[in-house]
Amino acid sequence: MDEKVIAYLREGVALDLYQSIKAARKIKDQKVFRHTMLDENGTSVFVGFFPKAELDELPDLDQSFRDRLKIFNAIGVVTDGETRLDMYVLGSMNKPFTTLQSHNELMKQLDDGPLSAFMEQYFDVRGVNIDFMNMEYEEFMQAVEKEVFANTPMSEMSKLEELFKN
Incomplete structure (x- = not known):
C-alpha cells in the first residue's frame, strides 16, 4: 500500500476521532465512549474507546485480539446488530485517550494494519468502491x-x- 494513502487515512480518522475525544474529555472520568461513523439500516460502524477490563468480559475474543489490548483501547467495530461483528484494535494505550492533546498524538497510537482493514470494511459498508490497498x-x-x-x-x-x- 502506498504510504501516502495510509498517512492520509490515518490523519483523517485521527481528526474525526479527536473531536469525540475532546467531547469526552469534558465529562469527568469519561473513559468509555464511541465515535459513530455510520448507523443506518441496522448496520453500525464505530470506534469505541474501552478499558481492557470491559473487553476482557466479552466472550469469544480470541487470544491474539486480547494480546494486543492495553489498559485503554480504540476498537473499530462493524456490526449488523445480529450476525456480524468485526472488531479491530486500532490503537492501545496505558493511559486514557482523553489525555491526548492533539490529533497528531492520536495518529501515533493508530496501528496501520488494523486501521486499513477497518477502513476497507467501512468503505464496503458505505458502498464506496475505492480499493485503496492497491492504489x-x-x-x-x-x-x-x-x-x-x-x-x-x-x-x-x-x-x-x-x-x-x-
Missing part, C-alpha cells in the same frame, strides 16, 4: 474526489471545488 496516492485522491462529487448535493458543490483546488 497509488494520486489515483486514490482522484477516486476520493470522484466519490465525494458523486455523493454531494449540488448546493454544496462549489464549496467542494474550492477544497480540491487547494
